[in-house]
Amino acid sequence: MRAAVLTGFGEPLRIQERPAPEAAVGGEVVVEVLAACVPPYADEVFSGERRYPLVPPVVPGIGGVGRVVHAGPDATRLRAGDLVWCDSTVRSRDDALTPDITLQGWSSRGEGGARLARHLHDGAFAEFMRVPTENVFPLPAAAGADPARWAALAVHVIAYGGLLAGGLAAGETLLVSGATGNLGSSAVAVALAMGAGRVVAPGRNRAVLDLLAERFGPRLRPVPLTGDEAADRAAMSEAADGPVDMVIDLLPPSAPSSVARTAAMTVREYGRVVLMGGVGMLGGDDLALPYPWLMRNSVTVRGQWMYPRTANVGIIRLLASGALDLAPERVRTFGLDAVNEAVACAAEHSGAFDRTVLLPSGGGRRSG
Template identity: 35%
Template structure:
């Protein structure tokens, strides 16, 4: 099969067809998304990411058809269309099981070397815990992979239908998807906060979405968020990527109502200064969250099948697998659509 391999450099060529180990399946892929920061990952400039040892195939998620099953696989079957996510947690009954993102990173060397190859290939070996059947009748569902991260944050933030949500970083890859997911989960109003005017204009066309262009002034931005929400905010989901300043996060925090919740899922590099007394008196929750529960892909696909989450509203662009370098450039552009490679 054809696959991309990453070691000192990124190369494309023929590799042997994979064999499914126990508890895993081989999936023949149709499409795989490209992360907006994938070029920086390939360059090795992301300090919190830990690659497998030696050459491996990168790529975290995709959609395809089960081609082979390993021993101990009892329900997934050949010919079944599935979603592969790469969000892996070891199935061990311990307080803190090992985890990682297959094809990307893990803090546990054994995880990243055991499940080392990802989805930028014609076929991928995937442990069954990362594979979800796609309901019959659904077409292109690769955009679900973009929605999973904000969905995990909204679940962790206990979003209740009828609440008001601020999505900070709404003009980024996961933030813009978070606006759509918050709507699908019943938010009465979604305040899309960001700096890219073109993306904000696109989001403003959505029902129950109000855009706010951030200025960098914490008091002014907090006032603007509250005004857009029609009052204090119930829940803020912070998905700002690569921020070197905490100002937009602090503005979202300041816009919350008493006992409001702030979920942190972005990649800010600056410390977040917290007013201890103000936080205590307001009863505000600050929740750190990584990824999403194992059943999240199935639950999101149910929303799609029910017509509550419109994946067609998420702009997308596709490239052949062999044109990955061009896809990487497209994904890194400000306000880029969902970029996928097709097999």
């Protein structure tokens, strides 16, 4: 098979011929990869800037849409030819409470995660990939008409997992810190699809704030940020027009902790704050939420890395029902030979509802 291979950090991806993966007797599925999202920060991973624990040579890629080629005997419903979503969040099977985790073809956590990464080393930037059976989820037939658009699952399932972690309920007010970014704008769309009463969307990018307001109407409350913590907190609280039930932070590593703190401290008494972004990953000040404020207001703060397996089923249902609409998203697609062009495109077009998608098993460049 043909695959895009990271041979070393700081090197361009190279197209190589590799043996097609073979599944173990049980517990694994081989999938032909039709479409895989290229994250906007992929160039930072491949350059080594983000210091991800990838071990070259490696086929990168974080999940994808594909068709089942082979399923083992312990798969009772999957069949060859089924259209599926392949979740990259792989968990060890020998610890139900605190499983080790690797993001297949992308990252890992701790020594246990590194062991998983050595076993499931390669990701979705290839014509075929080997995936744990429990990470393969059937897609509706409609997804087969545009698998590139459905590859946005890689983004939306993360935001959905964070909203589940915070227990977002229908009718509640949510504040999305980092709302104008690629992942933050996804959280806006997913929250409204889940029935949020209103979503407060702070950000510095006026054009994206206008885009969000135009797309989602009065339930979306945009707030231009000024950098003045007190003024920004007051503006966000005013936009909510009532208590903020939950805050989710999805800011990138480049964002200062003060922005995340300002947003978090808009939450009401007994409110919830979910941290899913990258603040502090590249250095800088800690979040430093005030102890008295947390204690006296009974605020729950939760960190959330990725999402539970069941989130894949939930987000697929939201998409299949039409509650979460993929039609307005701008999708740029590239064939496998243009993988480095795709990485550059993803970095350049990293805004709200911009998707760059690799088509490993065929297809070329188009936009839509």
